[in-house]
Amino acid sequence: MTKIDIVSGFLGAGKTTLIKKLLKEALADTKTVLIENEFGEIGIDGGFLKESGIEIKEMNSGCICCSLVGDFGTSLKEVLKTYAPERILIEPSGVGKLSDVMRAVQNVIDEKDVVLNSAVAVVDASKCKMYIKNFGEFFINQIAHAGTIILSRTGNISEEKLNTCIALIREHNDKATIVTTPWDELDGKDILDTIEGAKDLEAELLKEIMEQHEHDEEEEHHHHHDHDHDHEHHHDHDEDHDHENHHDHEHEHHHEHDENCTCGCHDHDHHHHHHADEVFTSFGMETAATYTKEDIEEILKALDDEETYGIVLRAKGMVADKEGGWIYFDYVPEESNVRAGKPDVTGKFCVIGSKLKEDALKKLFER
Structure with a gap:
């Protein structure tokens, strides 16, 4: 059985620090593979983590969710086949949407001996309010789809600010366990036990994600059908396109191609979603x-x-x-x-x- 755990978190929240702690204190005797999806031109985290002797599959791509359903899926299958690990830790890009990662994993794990074990969001307690205000679409997505939310830097803020952060999180996720104790006071095994205690909630969240994706695809299918019908009708009644109409046709064709991409990057015209590259x-x-x-x-x-x-x-x-x-x-x-x-x-x-x-x-x- 291979367990897959996703450790998400906004930029600089402390994902790498948490992963190192889990590897050292809870997973030292297990066959673990870490998969990274780094947003940026230079993947630096891999260099840090190679010191731990853990196998790493680095994927550097500007298009986070496209890489997750494309290169990511291929890489995940390759890791499963090559290493047959007991556990896979996935560290998505800090600006990736957790729901995209969970869906991408689910689309790959059709084998009976592979399971999406957990989805975690690491949240910097001192910057919670600012990130929700300025980058809510990405930050809130990670909070909303996590079974466990682990707060970082809680030892450096006031009780009032910590309570404000917890209240903001609860507005978007009222079921997840929130870990508030400073990490140096906790053993990695206790953190892992807490993460693994959220399996039922994870199954519920994943079901919602897959159902929503199916609903979105159905809406897109109807849109394509209407679009194709309108385009065909237009073509039958106006064979002689002038330059302006030809330009419009090219634009429509490009737009339709984008929508056919199943990564979810390009659906913001209809669902007000943005791809990380746009922000x-x-x-x-x-x-x-x-x-x-x-x-x-x-x-x-x-x-x-x-x-x-x-x-x-x-x-x-x-x-x-x-x-x-x-x-x-x-x-x-x-x-x-x-x-x-x-x-x-x-x-x-x-x-x-x-x-x-x-x-x-x-x-x-x-x-």
Whole structure:
């Protein structure tokens, strides 16, 4: 039996930290495979996690849900066939929709010995309100479809702010277990037990997702039928299209092709859904330049300036240290971590956000 667990979470929520904790404290003696789907030009998380000796299948793609029903499905089958693992942990992109991931997994696991075991949402308690306000469509989707919601950074906020976060979550999911205790006070085995205790709720949520998808596809089918009928009627009564009509026809054909894609990326015209590429962008580059720890700290502090650099939600990377060794760094708004790390083949960084100003970011990181 292969159990599949999805660990979702918005950008910088702490998915990787939680996964490391589970691997070390709860899954050390099991045959586990981690599958990542990273949004961005450079997949950096894989480098961090390879230190754990865990098999990794990295997929870097700008189109999150297309990769999930296309490349993702193929990769998942390949992992199942090649490794026959006891457990697969899936770490979706921070801007991926949990419902898309759950549906993609369900579409692949037709074998009797594979089960979608759990779907988790990791939520940064200190940024809950801001993310709902600014990126609700993506953030709320992860909350609404999780059987377990694990709050991060709860030890750094007031009780009032924590209660506000819990109340906001309950508006969108009133059944999931919410883990509020700081992670360093919990054993990974206790967290895993809590996650696995939500199987009945997960089955209920997954059923709703699949039924909604079937309903959406049925609506799209009727739309295509009406569209094709109208187009045929138009063609019969107007054989001589002028240039303007020809242009309209090309536009309609492209639109119809998009709707035929089953990934769900292109249905926003009818259901007001947006694909991650429409809202989020990423900027990354490799560099052989050297930096001091103070250089990196100044750079990360500067990223809080939205007017200059756009809305930066996440930055991470590793670069060579002027004084020898390497510097690893992580950033989420108003919070950063800079530390020493092992040498890599080249320096690299990745910035993810909304309305990013790439020229300014490039200038900021160049040395």
